[in-house]
Amino acid sequence: MADETGVLVVGEIREGQLDSTTRELLSIGRKLADGVAQPLAAVLLGVNLGDPSREAIAYGAGKVFLAEHSFLAEGHPEVTVLALEQVCRQVKPNIVLIARTEAGRELGPRLAFRLGVGLAQDAVALGVDENSKRLLITRPVYGGNAMAVVTLASAPQIATVRPKVFEAAGKDQTLQGEVVRIAAEIPDSLRKVRMVQRVVEQGAGIKLDGARVVVAGGRGLGGSEPFKELEELAQVLGGAVGASRPACDGGWIDHGRQVGLTGKIVTPDLYIAVGISGASQHMAGCSGAKLIVAINNDPEANIFKEARYGAIGDWRKILPAFTETVRELLT
Amino acid sequence: MATKIIVCVKQVLDPETPLSAFKIDRDAKKAVFPPGADPVINGFDEVAVEAALQIKESAGASITVLSMGKTFVPDVIRKPLAMGADELILLQDDAFETPDSYIVANILAAAIRKIGGFDLILCGRQASDWDNAQVPLGLAELMNLPCLSIAKKVDLVDGHVRVHRVTADGYEIAEAPLPAVVTVSNELGEPRTPTIKGIMAAAGAKPTVWGRDDLGVDVAGLARIEMADVFIPVRERRCEFIEGEDEADAGRKLALKLREAKII
Numbered sequence: 120m121a122d123e124t125g126v127l128v129v130g131e132i133r134e135g136q137l138d139s140t141t142r143e144l145l146s147i148g149r150k151l152a153d154g155v156a157q158p159l160a161a162v163l164l165g166v167n168l169g170d171p172s173r174e175a176i177a178y179g180a181g182k183v184f185l186a187e188h189s190f191l192a193e194g195h196p197e198v199t200v201l202a203l204e205q206v207c208r209q210v211k212p213n214i215v216l217i218a219r220t221e222a223g224r225e226l227g228p229r230l231a232f233r234l235g236v237g238l239a240q241d242a243v244a245l246g247v248d249e250n251s252k253r254l255l256i257t258r259p260v261y262g263g264n265a266m267a268v269v270t271l272a273s274a275p276q277i278a279t280v281r282p283k284v285f286e287a288a289g290k291d292q293t294l295q296g297e298v299v300r301i302a303a304e305i306p307d308s309l310r311k312v313r314m315v316q317r318v319v320e321q322g323a324g325i326k327l328d329g330a331r332v333v334v335a336g337g338r339g340l341g342g343s344e345p346f347k348e349l350e351e352l353a354q355v356l357g358g359a360v361g362a363s364r365p366a367c368d369g370g371w372i373d374h375g376r377q378v379g380l381t382g383k384i385v386t387p388d389l390y391i392a393v394g395i396s397g398a399s400q401h402m403a404g405c406s407g408a409k410l411i412v413a414i415n416n417d418p419e420a421n422i423f424k425e426a427r428y429g430a431i432g433d434w435r436k437i438l439p440a441f442t443e444t445v446r447e448l449l450t
Numbered sequence: 451m452a453t454k455i456i457v458c459v460k461q462v463l464d465p466e467t468p469l470s471a472f473k474i475d476r477d478a479k480k481a482v483f484p485p486g487a488d489p490v491i492n493g494f495d496e497v498a499v500e501a502a503l504q505i506k507e508s509a510g511a512s513i514t515v516l517s518m519g520k521t522f523v524p525d526v527i528r529k530p531l532a533m534g535a536d537e538l539i540l541l542q543d544d545a546f547e548t549p550d551s552y553i554v555a556n557i558l559a560a561a562i563r564k565i566g567g568f569d570l571i572l573c574g575r576q577a578s579d580w581d582n583a584q585v586p587l588g589l590a591e592l593m594n595l596p597c598l599s600i601a602k603k604v605d606l607v608d609g610h611v612r613v614h615r616v617t618a619d620g621y622e623i624a625e626a627p628l629p630a631v632v633t634v635s636n637e638l639g640e641p642r643t644p645t646i647k648g649i650m651a652a653a654g655a656k657p658t659v660w661g662r663d664d665l666g667v668d669v670a671g672l673a674r675i676e677m678a679d680v681f682i683p684v685r686e687r688r689c690e691f692i693e694g695e696d697e698a699d700a701g702r703k704l705a706l707k708l709r710e711a712k713i714i
Binding site: 197221224225227228229231232233236237238239240241255258259260261262264265266267268269270271272273311312313314315316317318319320328356364367368374375380381383388389399400410412413414418421423424425426427428429430431432433436437438439440441443444445448449 | 463465469472474479481549550551552555575576578579580581582583584587588590591592596597598599602612614616617618619620621622623624625626627630635636637640673674675676677678679680681682683685687688689690691692696697698699700701702704705706707708709711713714
């Protein structure tokens with residue numbers, strides 16, 4: 120690992136702006152870079168990167184590498200990885216951070232295998248070992264039942280980072296930085312995957328992403344009918360309805376509402392869990408909530424380990440009274 | 451020639467193991483199987499087997515199931531055969547149980563090259579033990595194949611695989627030329643339960659077993675990660691239980707408590 124230096128954040132752009140996950144990477148990236156006394160840089164891949172590159176500098180990147188290519192506009196990891204590999208071979212970073220978004224969780228492994236190095240997915244804590252100066256990556260394993268601390272022997276050390284775990288970097292317009300263009304070669308023959316159609320399924324009600332209140336139901340609800348009661352409460356609170364995986368797999372509510380390790384990660388102010396046992400797999404999706412309230416008939420249920428307030432008993436009796444009282448309090 | 455599908459499956463600790471029985475051996479840096487507990491086929495991998503069986507039923511295909519590990523429980527690892535797969539190949543070696551995706555993908559790639567003549571590789575989107583979600587993408591990169599991830603529907607159309615990929619706000623229809631790698635998610639639907647007839651047939655099947663010498667792989671040279679620690683995080687129980695005269699009263703008091711704490 121002699122030559123490699125610096126922390127490289129792989130940026131994502133959404134509607135012409137840096138995604139919030141990139142700002143999170145720039146904040147943890149800054150801490151790591153300072154920890155090993157190395158520079159922090161960002162790489163942006165896509166088209167029309169002028170504004171986002173200025174943003175990246177204002178959020179702390181000392182250098183921004185730009186790979187602009189029309190093939191990168193779609194953001195398909197199969198193509199993005201080709202450009203990113205070229206950037207890494209040229210820049211030789213010591214650490215590469217990628218947000219574990221839909222694109223990032225695919226981009227990370229592809230990049231690592233192309234470079235022949237190791238990768239840790241889904242980091243929830245990142246540090247530097249005092250002696251070896253290696254990255255210490257903490258990541259949930261066994262569906263979140265346990266944590267593993269991993270180090271990577273080769274450089275670059277690549278980690279994908281769980282969104283919404285680290286605070287986003289603050290903006291400082293006075294910061295100066297350098298923009299370096301890198302010509303990426305992407306042979307058309309390597310684009311094998313063809314996107315045919317994007318289908319947006321607009322579920323009824325408020326979206327889970329960004330909702331301030333989430334009312335979620337699980338296996339304990341026993342069917343689709345009870346979700347109407349959850350929707351009623353969500354409506355009163357101006358929140359969204361979520362669900363655990365068993366409820367979605369049971370067909371009681373569509374999979375777009377799934378909260379958890381393999382569903383959505385939500386960070387509302389208030390998360391109300393009804394009939395959810397709180398398996399680690401589910402908690403991975405909601406433990407970032409500011410406050411969890413649980414209604415469950417099993418006092419030993421894991422959900423009560425993470426909940427601030429709880430009511431033990433039959434949700435059929437507890438929930439209507441709860442909803443009614445909330446309604447009275449709010450009107 | 452008939453379509454040939456390879457499905458990669460892994461034997462894992464049952465993710466439904468109650469938390470009270472879930473233990474970590476900090477020296478071995480992995481979970482300990484509770485006494486008497488059998489492993490299961492990783493849930494997403496079973497869904498991948500189901501996806502393969504659906505293709506077999508609609509378009510005709512042979513299904514080879516490939517699994518890698520140190521030890522296998524015969525009744526568990528034969529389940530894909532009992533569900534309807536045609537052939538089972540076990541990659542068995544003391545060094546084949548590892549959380550290092552780089553090792554796993556390289557060994558699977560060596561085995562898949564040895565098998566040869568395949569059209570489609572199906573994998574679960576991730577395994578419920580290490581949750582790496584790396585091996586299928588690694589396989590695709592190592593074998594220079596296109597990869598479509600997190601599919602809820604998989605069809606073969608005119609030498610292409612067409613999938614519905616799960617996205618945050620719906621799904622994306624995408625296709626790639628064969629041979630290709632596809633990872634499958636639970637949204638595809640529940641995998642079928644083996645029939646008695648299937649179980650009987652699977653019990654008599656003789657899996658092919660390959661070790662590291664059969665594959666010619668240098669496992670130590672493929673190591674890319676070091677596990678520094680594995681532990682169960684301590685969670686402080688600080689839940690305040692709201693009680694009432696009856697359950698409805700508890701519900702009312704819970705709402706009042708949230709107001710009092712200025713949460714609503």
